Amino acid sequence: MTAQGRGRPASDDGGLRSAVVVNPVKVADLAGLRRTVTDALAAAGWPEPLWYETTVADPGRGQTQEAVRAGVDVVFACGGDGTVMSCVSALVGTDVALAVLPQGTGNLLAANLGLSTDLAAGLEVAVERGRRLLDVGEVDGxxxxxxxxxxxxxxxxxxxxxxxxxxxxxxxxxxxxxxxxxxxxxxxxxxxxxxxxxxxxxxxxxxxxxxxxxxxxxxxxxxxxxxxxxxxxxxxxxxxxxxxxxxxxxxxxxxxxxxxxxxxxxxxxxxxxxxxxxxxxxxxxxxxxxxxxxxxxKALWLCVPQPERAPDLAVDAERAAERGExxxxxxxxx
The missing domain is CATH 2.60.200.40 (Tumour Suppressor Smad4)
Structure with missing residues (x-):
């Protein structure tokens, strides 16, 4: 089931405030990524996002906490599963939604919830404002x-x-x-x-x-x-x-x-x-x-496709099964 996000009010021009937390190791063309994201959000009427790069010492949690303090409505996690997990730990219990822009190999959350691994599709999902409230597991904080x-x-x-x-x-x-x-x-x-x-x-x-x-x-x-x-x-x-x-x-x-x-x-x-x-x-x-x-x-808001536009994973699942065999x-x- 999806629901409209209940985050902070939109900016003056009607778009939502956002931040990108990116693992630079996972991105071949960081400048190109930034242009693509900024242009796509501008076309949707969103203001320019804040940008944070992860480090070995902090793979995303601190950067996401800073984004939340800055008053964003959506955080784009751009990296592998480790980047997504770090962002999640900072968003649990808040009204700020997570949008996944997978760049790594595993992409487990995307695979489980039918999220596209295509950058343009990931941005479109956030802009459409489909939301799903998820459970989250906790281990040692x-x-x-x-x-x-x-x-x-x-x-x-x-x-x-x-x-x-x-x-x-x-x-x-x-x-x-x-x-x-x-x-x-x-x-x-x-x-x-x-x-x-x-x-x-x-x-x-x-x-x-x-x-x-x-x-x-x-x-x-x-x-x-x-x-x-x-x-x-x-x-x-x-x-x-x-x-x-x-x-x-x-x-x-x-x-x-x-x-x-x-x-x-x-x-x-x-x-x-x-x-x-x-x-x-x-x-x-x-x-x-x-x-x-x-x-x-129900501790995390996630950006997901609107029901009528959710992707069909049958072909991907069939291919995965064949490779698994x-x-x-x-x-x-x-």
């Missing part, structure tokens, strides 16, 4: 819109080089993951809300706000970004055959997925028997034995 994870998924991300991602796109994550298929599982205790803890031997635990992975593959069919719940996927394959069966079932989505259990809750605490790699929305964070997440319902078959052969 940081926020995620897609997933938090512990174990194999974070190992896969850490093993994937920026150069490989730039060369082949999202399948680079699969290449990185193949290196860790035979790693030792972890013993975890998973406590959801006030229920007794669940103990498992797992390779990965994912705490999800939405259900799609890289490449548009849908892992969790019932996860929705505004239902007030976190969906918890516990993956426990033990052999290469288990991995292949799990991957094939996720791609085909026929019946249950072997070696995967799913739980739901509003507060989730995962405790492992040893320190594990962790990730938020595709960005690796500090390793730990614990991953504690809570849901913050190829990758699973390669894993079987190995």
């Amino acid at each position: 940081r926020h995620f819109t897609v997933m938090a994870g512990m174990g194999f998924d974070a190992q896969m991300l850490a093993a994937t080089s920026e150069a490989t991602k730039a060369r082949i796109g999202w399948p680079a994550y699969v290449v990185g993951g193949l290196r860790h298929l035979r790693d030792r599982p972890m013993r975890v205790s998973i406590r959801i809300d006030d229920r007794p803890p669940v103990r498992r031997r797992a390779r990965s635990v994912l705490i999800a706000n939405v259900g799609r992975l890289q490449g548009g593959i849908r892992l969790l069919t019932e996860a929705e970004p505004d239902d007030g719940w976190l969906d918890v996927a516990v993956l426990s394959p033990r052999t290469l055959r288990d991995w292949a069966a799990l991957g094939w079932a996720v791609i085909r989505r026929h019946g249950r997925v072997p070696r995967m259990e799913v739980f739901r809750g509003r507060r989730v605490v995962v405790t492992a028997d040893r320190t594990q790699p962790r990730e938020l929305d595709g960005d690796v964070i500090a390793p730990s034995r614990r991953l504690r997440a809570v849901i913050r319902p 190829q990758l699973v078959e390669e894993a079987r052969r190995e």
Whole structure:
């Protein structure tokens, strides 16, 4: 469901005030990007946006907080998943809307909500003023819109080089993951809300706000970004055959997925028997034995297409499934 943004009043000329938070490493022509964005917003009657560049020390949160203090109505996050996540952490609980201009490889939020990766389309979505109010997950004071994870998924991300991602796109994550298929599982205790803890031997635990992975593959069919719940996927394959069966079932989505259990809750605490790699929305964070997440319902305004103009993702999903089948078959052969 979309709704008109409830942000600050428009500027004197009728347009909304905006800011662009851009990761310069992800943009080949920064000056060209600035011209394109400024011209598109001017054509819509919006004033010239504020501009902020992210740094290694501050990947976007501080810049977004400064933009909010300056009184903007919309923040454009222009970069990869890390830039988007940093902007989200500064916008949670405010009336300022997030508009995503993807420039990285993963683009998980865009993939899950049907947002175009085309710059012109992303700008048009913001100008049309379609809005959706989303839930946001929180881990150690940081926020995620897609997933938090512990174990194999974070190992896969850490093993994937920026150069490989730039060369082949999202399948680079699969290449990185193949290196860790035979790693030792972890013993975890998973406590959801006030229920007794669940103990498992797992390779990965994912705490999800939405259900799609890289490449548009849908892992969790019932996860929705505004239902007030976190969906918890516990993956426990033990052999290469288990991995292949799990991957094939996720791609085909026929019946249950072997070696995967799913739980739901509003507060989730995962405790492992040893320190594990962790990730938020595709960005690796500090390793730990614990991953504690809570849901913050309806905490973020996101710019989305108006209902009659929302893109059809069927073709992209079909292509992603075909590519996923190829990758699973390669894993079987190995």
